[in-house]
Amino acid sequence: MSANRSGFRLWPRHPFWQAVALAFVAYLIFDWGIPALRYVGIPSAPVPNSVLAEFMFIALIGILIYVSENDARWDEFKQPIQATLVDEDKRWVRNGFLLLVPLVVGLFTFQATRPKVQAPIQLRSIHPAPPASITFRGKTMQVAGLENPLRKEGNLADHVKEGRRVYYQNCLPCHGDRIDGQGHFGHGFSPTPLALDDPGNIAQLTESFVFWRIAKGGPGLPKEGTPWNSAMPVWEDFLTENEIWAVIIFLYDQSGFQPRRWEEATEGAPQGGE
Amino acid sequence: MSATGRRVGGSAGRVSLMALGILAFPASGFAQDAQRGKAIYEKWCLECHGETGEGDGAGAKFMLPPPRNFTQAVYQIRTTASGELPTDADLEQVVAEGMPGTAMPEWKSKLSDGERKDVIAYIKKFSTFFEGPAPKPLDFGKAPSSSAEGIAEGRKTYEKLECFKCHGMKGRGEGKSSPTLKDDLGFAIRAADLTENWTFNGGGTVEDIYRRMRTGLDGTPMPSFSDVLDAKIITEEQLWRVAQYVRSLSPEKTPEVKEVIRAHPMTGKLPSGPTDSAWAAVEPQWIPLVGQIIQKPRWFMPNVDGVWVQAAHDDQTLAVKLSWDDRSQSPNPVWDEWLARVMKGASDIDGPLPTKQGPDRFWLQFPKQIPGLDDMERPYFLGGSTRKPVYLWRWASSPDASEEGTGTGFGQFTARPGSADVTHAAVYDQGQWQLQFTRPLVPTDTTAAPAFTVGRPIPIAFFASDGSNGETELRGSVSAWYAIYLDVPTPPTVYVAPVVAVLLTAGLCFMVVWRAQQRGHSTRG
Numbered sequence: 081m082s083a084n085r086s087g088f089r090l091w092p093r094h095p096f097w098q099a100v101a102l103a104f105v106a107y108l109i110f111d112w113g114i115p116a117l118r119y120v121g122i123p124s125a126p127v128p129n130s131v132l133a134e135f136m137f138i139a140l141i142g143i144l145i146y147v148s149e150n151d152a153r154w155d156e157f158k159q160p161i162q163a164t165l166v167d168e169d170k171r172w173v174r175n176g177f178l179l180l181v182p183l184v185v186g187l188f189t190f191q192a193t194r195p196k197v198q199a200p201i202q203l204r205s206i207h208p209a210p211p212a213s214i215t216f217r218g219k220t221m222q223v224a225g226l227e228n229p230l231r232k233e234g235n236l237a238d239h240v241k242e243g244r245r246v247y248y249q250n251c252l253p254c255h256g257d258r259i260d261g262q263g264h265f266g267h268g269f270s271p272t273p274l275a276l277d278d279p280g281n282i283a284q285l286t287e288s289f290v291f292w293r294i295a296k297g298g299p300g301l302p303k304e305g306t307p308w309n310s311a312m313p314v315w316e317d318f319l320t321e322n323e324i325w326a327v328i329i330f331l332y333d334q335s336g337f338q339p340r341r342w343e344e345a346t347e348g349a350p351q352g353g354e
Numbered sequence: 355m356s357a358t359g360r361r362v363g364g365s366a367g368r369v370s371l372m373a374l375g376i377l378a379f380p381a382s383g384f385a386q387d388a389q390r391g392k393a394i395y396e397k398w399c400l401e402c403h404g405e406t407g408e409g410d411g412a413g414a415k416f417m418l419p420p421p422r423n424f425t426q427a428v429y430q431i432r433t434t435a436s437g438e439l440p441t442d443a444d445l446e447q448v449v450a451e452g453m454p455g456t457a458m459p460e461w462k463s464k465l466s467d468g469e470r471k472d473v474i475a476y477i478k479k480f481s482t483f484f485e486g487p488a489p490k491p492l493d494f495g496k497a498p499s500s501s502a503e504g505i506a507e508g509r510k511t512y513e514k515l516e517c518f519k520c521h522g523m524k525g526r527g528e529g530k531s532s533p534t535l536k537d538d539l540g541f542a543i544r545a546a547d548l549t550e551n552w553t554f555n556g557g558g559t560v561e562d563i564y565r566r567m568r569t570g571l572d573g574t575p576m577p578s579f580s581d582v583l584d585a586k587i588i589t590e591e592q593l594w595r596v597a598q599y600v601r602s603l604s605p606e607k608t609p610e611v612k613e614v615i616r617a618h619p620m621t622g623k624l625p626s627g628p629t630d631s632a633w634a635a636v637e638p639q640w641i642p643l644v645g646q647i648i649q650k651p652r653w654f655m656p657n658v659d660g661v662w663v664q665a666a667h668d669d670q671t672l673a674v675k676l677s678w679d680d681r682s683q684s685p686n687p688v689w690d691e692w693l694a695r696v697m698k699g700a701s702d703i704d705g706p707l708p709t710k711q712g713p714d715r716f717w718l719q720f721p722k723q724i725p726g727l728d729d730m731e732r733p734y735f736l737g738g739s740t741r742k743p744v745y746l747w748r749w750a751s752s753p754d755a756s757e758e759g760t761g762t763g764f765g766q767f768t769a770r771p772g773s774a775d776v777t778h779a780a781v782y783d784q785g786q787w788q789l790q791f792t793r794p795l796v797p798t799d800t801t802a803a804p805a806f807t808v809g810r811p812i813p814i815a816f817f818a819s820d821g822s823n824g825e826t827e828l829r830g831s832v833s834a835w836y837a838i839y840l841d842v843p844t845p846p847t848v849y850v851a852p853v854v855a856v857l858l859t860a861g862l863c864f865m866v867v868w869r870a871q872q873r874g875h876s877t878r879g
Contacts, residue, residue, distance in 0.1 A: 181863055185859040188855075189851050190848075190852040193848060195809075195845075197811070202730055248401035248411065249701070252401075253416065257398060258459060263459075267611075268831075270834035299734060307734070313647070
């Protein structure tokens with residue numbers, strides 16, 4: 081084939097192999113590229129298989145449009161397929177496909193129909209929208225626009241120190257010393273404790289959002305957060321308001337992240353604008 | 355204490371020397387390591403190991419074993435003889451890998467090689483002992499190849515060396531000395547459960563075990579057995595056999611935690627009790643349990659770290675067997691001293707600590723209403739709520755009794771009056787509880803208790819407590835929600851669809867090829 085004559089090249093010239101390469105690249109982007117975005121600070125998550133199938137379907141349609149866009153390319157694209165179907169010297173390739181394709185289809189059907197033992201899937205939103213206001217030990221607090229009062233009073237280093245103490249006496253067994261959610265009890269819970277050093281978590285949240293999540297814990301989550309599964313305690317039962325603000329300051333200090341500010345968050349996840 | 359005083363003076367002196375000496379001693383690399391290590395220590399280690407390295411950081415009373423006191427320079431995980439300091443490589447190893455089974459985390463995923471070396475340079479400064487010559491590692495030789503006879507011989511040597519005094523004949527840590535064990539600083543310490551090698555502080559391989567036996571775990575009651583080699587009481591090979599025997603007490607692989615527990619469909623009679631040999635046909639599944647640290651009073655030093663679960667049904671009745679290791683059959687006065695020692699190291703952050711032993715307990719929890727297949731919602735995993743209650747089977751060891759009923763919050767329990775649906779049988783044997791619960795799939799009153807349906811996942815959760823460890827009230831170990839699935843035998847019809855699919859696809863493929871060949875050969879020539 082002409083593509084091979086010019087030696088090794090990364091991008092094939094033959095439209096059939098171009099189509100194969102494009103499909104492969106699309107798959108890599110959907111399955112690897114999108115989840116990897118979080119490493120450059122863009123929040124993202126693995127693409128579920130059903131969505132992946134949808135994306136691939138759209139990508140394949142695009143590729144088909146490309147290869148059939150002019151007659152010459154379409155003919156060239158079809159040529160290897162046609163050859164495999166018809167040519168005498170490709171008999172073994174053909175027979176191979178004739179055997180392999182039904183087998184693979186059979187296997188997938190078996191996978192799909194065999195009785196499976198699965199716990200009901202627990203889909204959950206990790207950072208659901210907070211309520212507009214909460215009552216903290218009987219006191220009403222507006223979440224929207226709420227700032228960490230400790231940032232304006234006293235000495236920041238003292239707050240970090242106090243927050244450290246609160247963290248090591250309360251949060252450590254789950255969130256761990258590396259603040260990565262892998263404390264020595266973390267493995268016992270499902271969902272496992274939040275990795276506070278992940279750029280997709282507290283770095284994307286305002287301090288008031290973090291306050292709400294700490295104060296109200298797992299049971300305070302809305303339904304989409306599967307509150308019945310979360311082991312996060314209701315910290316208002318254990319900690320004072322200032323202790324919670326201090327531990328928040330400690331978390332940002334220890335992780336090196338900055339809290340999201342309200343100006344940035346107006347049309348972000350927390351319902352700030354309302 | 356005087357050692358501490360000297361150490362503080364020494365390090366303060368060094369710091370000021372540093373300040374003066376940056377120009378005068380540019381090559382004092384060691385002190386610079388320690389200086390960089392100080393910042394790392396203060397950020398990541400201080401709240402456990404303490405500002406002055408005395409193991410008394412803010413978090414120290416929230417874990418058992420407590421963090422190491424560095425001022426004593428007594429280390430467990432070494433390659434050096436008992437009583438000697440660890441080598442730098444030993445310290446690097448333990449800081450990189452952490453200590454499984456304790457709160458000491460691994461650091462290789464967080465700190466670079468250089469950072470770990472720096473922080474080690476710093477922790478060595480907490481004691482003056484490291485100023486002497488570097489210690490030499492022992493020569494451990496190589497393990498002989500393992501065999502069934504070798505393991506049997508290892509068992510004999512295990513008895514000869516009296517490992518059972520602490521670790522027990524079954525290796526679960528149930529030895530006679532168990533209730534009396536304390537470390538050199540007086541903290542309560544548990545003889546390792548040799549059937550759970552993934553919790554060994556220095557690693558769970560045969561080589562790791564051999565090294566721990568040769569070096570001892572200094573600062574703990576776990577002795578070194580190098581002297582019995584020197585006295586020629588046993589040979590090195592025999593000691594290797596002990597290591598192989600100890601390794602054989604744990605599963606081949608660290609148990610994988612699966613979310614679904616399968617209840618085996620039994621055609622014969624269901625097991626009549628936990629020691630019934632019929633259970634041998636049912637694979638046990640490991641469910642990890644961790645301290646209840648969610649509601650007051652929290653408990654940070656749990657004893658039960660997991661339970662092996664087996665389940666079987668015969669379309670009429672469900673039987674669940676639970677086996678968990680517990681060094682004590684509680685309450686038992688020989689453990690009074692242990693209880694007091696544990697409480698001395700515990701924090702009373704949630705109110706007064708228990709001073710009396712309770713019974714051992716085990717609870718099984720299901721939703722009061724089993725959720726439908728497309729209903730995600732379950733009751734709150736920790737005891738349910740008034741809005742969504744749970745259904746509980748609760749057992750206690752003393753008096754040996756079980757009850758069933760409804761939970762509307764953790765510890766909020768209403769017994770189901772007059773029901774004899776749930777029966778139990780419990781056996782305590784050499785450091786292990788075995789408990790079987792049995793109940794008809796359909797209870798006598800379906801408004802008071804849920805019916806269990808085969809072929810459908812049913813949420814299930816666990817709670818265990820060890821009374822001799824002070825685990826009364828809500829103190830104990832808990833699990834997340836898991837699911838139990840009453841298996842149905844695989845129907846042969848599942849093979850129909852795939853076969854039809856294969857035939858159809860094959861037919862279609864042949865059609866395509868045939869059509870193409872009819873239309874003529876490819877133009878390539």
